[in-house]
Amino acid sequence: MFDESYRNxxxxxxxxxRAAGADFVEFFLENRIYxxxxxxxxxxxxxxxxxxxxxxxxxxxxxxxxxVSTNDLSFSGLKNILEKALDIFNxxxxxxxxxxxxxxxxxxxxxxxxxxxxxxxxxxxxxxICETLLACNRxxxxxxxxxxxxxxxxxxxxxxxxxxxxxxxxRDVRLNQTVSAQVMCVDGxxxxxxxxxxxxxxNKHFYGKLNITSLTEELAETAGNILYADYVNSGxxxxxxxxxxxxxxxxxxxxxxxxxxxxxxxxxxxxxxKNEKIAHENLTxxxxxxxxxxxxxxxxxxxxxxxxxxxxxxxxxxxNFLSDRTGNLLTGHPRxxxxxxxxxxxxxxxxxxxxxxxxxxxxKDDMISSIDHGIYCKSLGGGSVSSTGDFNFAVDxxxxxxxxxxxxxxxxxxxxxxAPDVMQKISMSGNDLEISAGFxxxxxxxxxxTVGQPHxxxxxxxxxGRS
Amino acid sequence: MSQFVESxxxxxxxxxxxxxxxxxxxxxVIKEENSASAKENKPFALSAxxxxxxxxxxxxxxxxxxxxxxxxxxxxxxxxAFEIALNSTQFSDTAKKYDFSSLCLEKIDYNLSNSNCDxxxxxxxxxxxxxxEKNILASHPSFxxxxxxxxxxxxxxxxxxxxxxxxxxxxxxxAMCYFYPLAHEDNKxxxxxxxxxxxxxFKNLNYLECAHxxxxxxxxxxxxxxVTSGNYSVLFSPEAFLDLVGxxxxxxxxxxxxxxxxxxxxxxxxxxxxxxxxxxCDSPLHKDNVTKSYFDEExxxxxxxxxxxxxxxxxxxxxxxxxxxxxxxxxxxxSIKGKLTAQSHFxxxxxxxxxxQKFPIHSEPYIYIEDVKALHxxxxxxxxxxxLPFDGFFVHGEKSVSIESATVAGDFLTLLKNIIFVSxxxxxxxxxxxxxxxxxxxxxxxx
Numbered sequence: 011m012f013d014e015s016y017r018n019x020x021x022x023x024x025x026x027x028r029a030a031g032a033d034f035v036e037f038f039l040e041n042r043i044y045x046x047x048x049x050x051x052x053x054x055x056x057x058x059x060x061x062x063x064x065x066x067x068x069x070x071x072x073x074x075x076x077x078v079s080t081n082d083l084s085f086s087g088l089k090n091i092l093e094k095a096l097d098i099f100n101x102x103x104x105x106x107x108x109x110x111x112x113x114x115x116x117x118x119x120x121x122x123x124x125x126x127x128x129x130x131x132x133x134x135x136x137x138x139i140c141e142t143l144l145a146c147n148r149x150x151x152x153x154x155x156x157x158x159x160x161x162x163x164x165x166x167x168x169x170x171x172x173x174x175x176x177x178x179x180x181r182d183v184r185l186n187q188t189v190s191a192q193v194m195c196v197d198g199x200x201x202x203x204x205x206x207x208x209x210x211x212x213n214k215h216f217y218g219k220l221n222i223t224s225l226t227e228e229l230a231e232t233a234g235n236i237l238y239a240d241y242v243n244s245g246x247x248x249x250x251x252x253x254x255x256x257x258x259x260x261x262x263x264x265x266x267x268x269x270x271x272x273x274x275x276x277x278x279x280x281x282x283x284k285n286e287k288i289a290h291e292n293l294t295x296x297x298x299x300x301x302x303x304x305x306x307x308x309x310x311x312x313x314x315x316x317x318x319x320x321x322x323x324x325x326x327x328x329x330n331f332l333s334d335r336t337g338n339l340l341t342g343h344p345r346x347x348x349x350x351x352x353x354x355x356x357x358x359x360x361x362x363x364x365x366x367x368x369x370x371x372x373x374k375d376d377m378i379s380s381i382d383h384g385i386y387c388k389s390l391g392g393g394s395v396s397s398t399g400d401f402n403f404a405v406d407x408x409x410x411x412x413x414x415x416x417x418x419x420x421x422x423x424x425x426x427x428x429a430p431d432v433m434q435k436i437s438m439s440g441n442d443l444e445i446s447a448g449f450x451x452x453x454x455x456x457x458x459x460t461v462g463q464p465h466x467x468x469x470x471x472x473x474x475g476r477s
Numbered sequence: 478m479s480q481f482v483e484s485x486x487x488x489x490x491x492x493x494x495x496x497x498x499x500x501x502x503x504x505x506v507i508k509e510e511n512s513a514s515a516k517e518n519k520p521f522a523l524s525a526x527x528x529x530x531x532x533x534x535x536x537x538x539x540x541x542x543x544x545x546x547x548x549x550x551x552x553x554x555x556x557x558a559f560e561i562a563l564n565s566t567q568f569s570d571t572a573k574k575y576d577f578s579s580l581c582l583e584k585i586d587y588n589l590s591n592s593n594c595d596x597x598x599x600x601x602x603x604x605x606x607x608x609x610e611k612n613i614l615a616s617h618p619s620f621x622x623x624x625x626x627x628x629x630x631x632x633x634x635x636x637x638x639x640x641x642x643x644x645x646x647x648x649x650x651x652a653m654c655y656f657y658p659l660a661h662e663d664n665k666x667x668x669x670x671x672x673x674x675x676x677x678x679f680k681n682l683n684y685l686e687c688a689h690x691x692x693x694x695x696x697x698x699x700x701x702x703x704v705t706s707g708n709y710s711v712l713f714s715p716e717a718f719l720d721l722v723g724x725x726x727x728x729x730x731x732x733x734x735x736x737x738x739x740x741x742x743x744x745x746x747x748x749x750x751x752x753x754x755x756x757x758c759d760s761p762l763h764k765d766n767v768t769k770s771y772f773d774e775e776x777x778x779x780x781x782x783x784x785x786x787x788x789x790x791x792x793x794x795x796x797x798x799x800x801x802x803x804x805x806x807x808x809x810x811x812s813i814k815g816k817l818t819a820q821s822h823f824x825x826x827x828x829x830x831x832x833x834q835k836f837p838i839h840s841e842p843y844i845y846i847e848d849v850k851a852l853h854x855x856x857x858x859x860x861x862x863x864x865l866p867f868d869g870f871f872v873h874g875e876k877s878v879s880i881e882s883a884t885v886a887g888d889f890l891t892l893l894k895n896i897i898f899v900s901x902x903x904x905x906x907x908x909x910x911x912x913x914x915x916x917x918x919x920x921x922x923x924x
Binding site for chain 2: 046047048050051053054055056057058059060061062063064073074075076077078079080081091094095098100136140157158160192194201202203241244245274275276277279355357391392393394396397398399400402403404421422423424426427428451472473474475476
């Protein structure tokens with residue numbers, strides 16, 4: 011475990027780095043115990059434990075930064091990566107001068123403060139995980155017309171230590187767990203596959219208390235609905251997006267574009283819009299560092315900053331960007347505790363955590379009944395956004411809305427559009443906010459996030475489908 | 478062979494003896510990488526890493542297999558990995574008998590001509606990427622920035638050994654660059670396309686040409702029009718077609734077939750799956766594959782494999798386990814991290830003799846798809862359907878204009894059957910070799 015014993019070496023190396031001429035030096039140490047398991051068609055087909063140990067050092071010189079990583083956590087290993095990083099800026103460690111150590115804060119240990127060290131100390135409950143996945147898989151096999159069923163899950167326990175030349179010395183322990191259930195149904199020429207995921211953080215009893223009945227019932231319902239569904243006709247429609255994972259629309263169409271990572275790369279249309287109206291006045295959105303058991307929750311970010319609750323958009327007006335240390339340096343936006351990374355081999359970048367659209371006053375029925383001909387997107391898949399602001403995401407389970415009523419299921423829809431455009435068209439927010447676990451890939455790798463929203467109505471959006 | 482791998486072998490031998498493990502194997506990678514990006518004529522996101530990781534498989538006294546991966550390659554870290562792998566044998570699927578590859582002791586003819594390249598300094602990579610960024614920004618007034626750009630050089634060693642004394646080792650290097658300039662003209666939507674280049678080392682990497690291609694590609698998209706939704710013939714670029722084949726690779730993956738997660742079944746073998754105009758091979762040792770692997774993660778030698786011949790599914794990619802079930806030989810496609818499964822290396826798509834020399838469309842309009850995007854969201858590999866945003870052109874006679882924004886949707890197996898032309902001109906891309914491929918009757922939705 012990382013503890014006070016690392017103080018002297020890190021303080022010494024940080025001092026060496028500063029004395030060599032770096033403006034800022036940061037060490038990030040990581041220890042990870044991961045256990046993945048896979049059940050297919052009633053059989054346990056893989057149990058995959060993985061142990062990972064590594065460190066990275068980041069230097070700033072002026073507005074430039076560099077990052078060097080290694081698996082070698084010995085003193086000489088850490089010194090090597092520091093020398094390599096300094097060498098990138100043509101700097102050298104001075105051996106003959108007396109270098110003052112960096113005065114690090116007393117170890118800010120969230121593992122200790124929040125009683126999380128036990129997650130590292132205890133053995134992963136392999137039997138419990140396997141039994142839960144097997145039980146879930148058996149229920150999936152009972153889904154009508156199921157042809158192939160898969161259940162996978164993981165327990166990921168990560169310990170990190172951050173030490174910086176401006177005195178941060180902080181440690182965190184994180185526990186993320188998830189279960190994903192997938193079914194492919196086949197009946198003659200009809201084929202449909204769909205999946206559902208549940209995930210949370212910091213919950214030791216996640217597997218023991220998992221509601222697999224509810225998970226598999228939802229899966230069965232979606233599979234049954236889309237197996238015989240027609241493909242959606244392409245066109246431009248008003249749509250209602252369901253709560254929970256529907257929040258992926260905000261994540262893709264807006265959230266990524268509010269990260270300073272996008273601002274500093276000049277790849278967001280919102281770069282100079284702070285305090286300007288960028289969305290419909292009915293839209294307010296937040297990104298929270300800590301949401302009890304939220305899949306994207308962190309007590310501190312990967313730069314050692316305590317997690318913040320950040321108001322992104324207030325009644326349509328852009329209030330804040332998500333900023334990390336580099337973003338702060340290059341764009342001036344204040345840090346928000348959003349510096350995150352997949353693991354030690356990535357430098358941190360400003361990333362989302364638990365992101366959601368705030369609840370409004372409308373009910374789902376208000377939204378459906380306001381539409382003459384449109385689509386209800388009940389279950390959504392993944393999506394993406396490009397530097398041009400073009401976003402897209404897949405609809406796993408859609409329904410036609412005809413004359414204010416939900417009528418028949420449709421499949422094969424993709425929603426596409428321009429982010430600045432669609433943000434103006436989210437005209438109704440429901441009163442039923444729910445969140446959901448997801449994965450987000452970007453410049454600093456794949457990280458755990460939460461997306462969320464109440465039901466929302468988008469006045470018009472292009473739906474890609476079959477002509 | 479590096480001393481490190483030699484000492485790893487010795488340590489594994491000692492640990493396995495101390496834990497009374499008589500059967501084990503290990504696949505590992507040692508990787509060193511330097512990379513640099515540019516932002517406003519300055520170095521940006523300079524990065525270096527050296528990383529080692531291994532995946533270990535052990536068999537217990539009942540011949541049940543367990544595995545573990547670790548990047549902690551100290552003696553203590555390795556011992557822990559052995560213990561965890563041994564513990565995980567109790568959860569193994571006892572109905573499946575995993576074993577070493579039957580070809581793990583076969584002789585391999587390595588060509589290690591690419592094993593002693595110079596490793597370029599980050600400063601030199603930074604100079605090169607800054608030069609490219611400058612060229613791009615100077616090439617056209619619409620280019621305001623190059624949000625995604627990078628030059629990287631990677632050196633890696635990979636190895637496999639087992640308790641039968643099989644030993645495989647190779648070292649390779651490659652260099653890579655990409656540039657995605659963002660073009661923005663007044664009162665128009667921003668446009669961004671890019672290009673990726675790969676070479677065996679930095680000296681052979683034509684990064685200036687890569688930047689130039691990215692510029693020329695993006696410039697073609699500055700003027701755009703909306704496309705009317707409807708069904709069109711679609712000409713896929715080599716890159717776009719390879720992306721689609723890769724995304725639906727479950728159709729030739731034996732493990733996916735055994736798991737009922739393939740678009741094909743055992744019975745599909747030797748039947749007409751696609752138009753007879755097309756051949757598809759996996760060609761790991763193709764001369765243009767700069768990241769060639771001479772062996773897979775079970776130590777099986779790699780070699781060229783015909784997958785589709787004249788549209789007929791001829792072979793599947795196999796691991797040692799699937800090969801046994803299908804009563805054939807492993808094909809060198811094993812991946813052992815997580816579940817043992819198969820994966821392709823470097824696809825080679827080409828025209829069969831039946832394919833016409835002449836492009837069959839003369840008067841009616843068609844769509845040219847240069848890049849398909851968001852594959853992770855728009856592909857349903859089990860269902861066989863796709864609905865993907867793309868960058869491309871509406872082509873009608875002499876007219877060719879870029880499309881503002883659109884998606885292409887269809888079913889993959891139907892797409893394979895609806896191939897009506899495969900060009901004779903093949904293009905080398907980072908993920909394989911492929912010509913342009915024309916498919917009839919795909920659904921296009923314009924924004």
